[in-house]
Amino acid sequence: MSRLSVIAISEAFKEFWNDLALDLGVAIDVLGPAEALTPSPLPKPETVAVILAAGGAERDAIQWLESHRVPQGLPVLVVGTDPGRRTAMQVVARGASDYFALPADLEIFRNAVAAALTGAGARGAAAAGGPEEAFGGIVGESPALKKDLARAARLLPHRNAHALIVGETGTGKELLARAIHAGGPRRGAPFVAVNCSALPENLIESELFGHERGSFTDAHAAKPGLFEVADTGTLFLDEIGDLPLSLQAKLLRVLEDKEIRRVGGTKSRTVDVRILAATNERLPERMREGSFREDLFFRLSTVVLRLPPLRERGDDLILVAEALLERLAGEHDLPVPALTPEVCHLLRAHPWPGNVRELKNAVERALLLSPVGQLSAEELLLPAAPEAQGEGPIPFPAPLHKITTAAVRATVQLCGGNRSESARRLLISPRRLRRLLNGCGDADADFDAADLVQPTGSS
Incomplete structure (x- = not known):
């Protein structure tokens, strides 16, 4: 017994x-x-x-x-x-x-x-392999990552433990959420992911809670929401800080009462859903601004898991790049190229403000455009290291805005001031580039490259 x-x-x-x-x-x-x-x-x-x-x-x-x-x-x-x-x-x-x-x-x-x-049987299997067994899809050996995965592993046996995952864009927050779901007692049930910032505000309530027929103009039939779809499983709410205030109150009710009500409905429905939320922001700042509920924050943040950015993970960068190369080469039916010392140097010199997502884009582009069996440093399209620029080295870990500023300025210099080419290499729109340049202190979008290396007023 x-x-x-x-x-x-x-x-x-x-x-x-x-x-x-x-x-x-x-x-x-x-x-x-x-x-x-x-x-x-x-x-x-x-x-x-x-x-x-x-x-x-x-x-x-x-x-x-x-x-x-x-x-x-x-x-x-x-x-x-x-x-x-x-x-x-x-x-x-x-x-x-x-x-x-x-x-x-x-x-x-x-x-x-x-x-x-x-869940005793499932827990025994997870304990036999440790965090590596449960989170095998997350590559890395750095102490910062291992510490966070060890904390996440403690959640595996707990069916109803909600958690808040904090990390910059591209650090793998959804990957961690999927691992927690797959390693726990809800693993046979649905895992449903939704990005709160990607849905229009007028549709997000219907998407999450469902609607009844005739509840609004295009509601020709009743539709269950994602809470119902995820029943007995896990609902992953990415970018939770962008959830409208009116829906934050409804989410709090689900967490406390385990009930939802469809848009236009009068009947409450019981749901058994575990909530894993994620944010790349500091939610306490949102609370001070009045745009995020304090009671919801405390309810979600009993357990907080932090994913470190790539720049804080040391040699994990090369391990992740190799793992991505192996996977992408298989997807494109290409031989797996080795990382040359030159490529490794370029990878280490770049601050990776977009983290693993940015690294994947760079590696995949270089894999497809390089000669078969090779990975060309030139095709990575990475700007020169910040240390080579006129402003001197940036200490790491550094604030993200400083790293972004350095990357933008270095890229524009590399492209001779060509904004379209700079935006293409940074994988952003020209409009976004202009906003970043204005944020760097360049009041005039019509600049020349010299101004970026040595801004007006600097010696």
């Missing part, structure tokens, strides 16, 4: 454990307050989760997490009475899988325990 191991630092919930055991049909081993803070034996082999009961003694729970270890892959669920986000962040930072404030989170906690029971 499966077992739960309860470390009862506090007696606040002592009447609860027998009821939980009866409800779930499991055996429970309880260590009382006198034993909880002393070195304890390892959980029995049949144990599928450790529950740290800390009602009113959250600081003692943090101490316990700092001084005790449990077997790898075994979830540690902390239950307390403090609903504050700070407590949740502190226990998760010290190795807990999740935190539940009772009684408010009682149903969520029961679901988490049930998920631990039903």
Whole structure:
């Protein structure tokens, strides 16, 4: 029989454990307050989760997490009475899988325990391979990436744990979300991705929540929304910061009540959906501006996963380029070329403001235009390294706007001031290039290349 191991630092919930055991049909081993803070034996082999009961003694729970270890892959669920986000962040930072404030989170906690029971087999498979098994599609060996993947791996057993993934454009936020879904107990159910910034504001409500026939001019038939399509699975909301305020309130209701109502409908529908959200912005700044709800931010950000930009990942750049080459060569039925020292030097010198997405575009273009079996440095169409420019080197990691500025100026210099060619090489529109140049401090879009290297007023 499966077992739960309860470390009862506090007696606040002592009447609860027998009821939980009866409800779930499991055996429970309880260590009382006198034993909880002393070195304890390892959980029995049949144990599928450790529950740290800390009602009113959250600081003692943090101490316990700092001084005790449990077997790898075994979830540690902390239950307390403090609903504050700070407590949740502190226990998760010290190795807990999740935190539940009772009684408010009682149903969520029961679901988490049930998920631990039903997902024990899947968890065992994931633990056997570690994060590398669960996130095999994400290439990299840098400490920054490994740390973030290790944190993400702790989410795998938890069916209902929502998370906020933060990273610059092109860092692989959707790839990470898909890996979390595929490695967890919802993996056989739908994974539905939607970019909140790509949908017109007048359509996004219907797209997410569905609509009834006749609810608006073109609603000739009822249509389920993406929440219904993703039922029992995962809904990935990319660019969550661009979700209109009116829909943020509806999303919060889904998170809290697990119910949606179609546009034009009067009936509420229950949905069982895990939300993974992503942003390349600082949502706290949006909250200060009044364009993002504070309560929604706290609900989504109990677990925050950060994907580092390519420029912070050291030699991962070459590993990612090689992996992309292998995949793209297969797609285009071409031999896989080796990366020459010259190509590696160019790749390392470029700041990659577009991250992996930009790297993929550059590598694929060079693969298609170079002689078969080779990767031409010239066809990468990368500007000279910022160090070669008149403004001197840029320290890394540097703010993204500085890196973008350097890349734009270097490209325009390389193209002799030709705006159309510069925009083509940067993979952006001429209009976007003009806006970037204005942002660089070039008030006049009709510039010459010398002004970009040595702006007016510099010595």
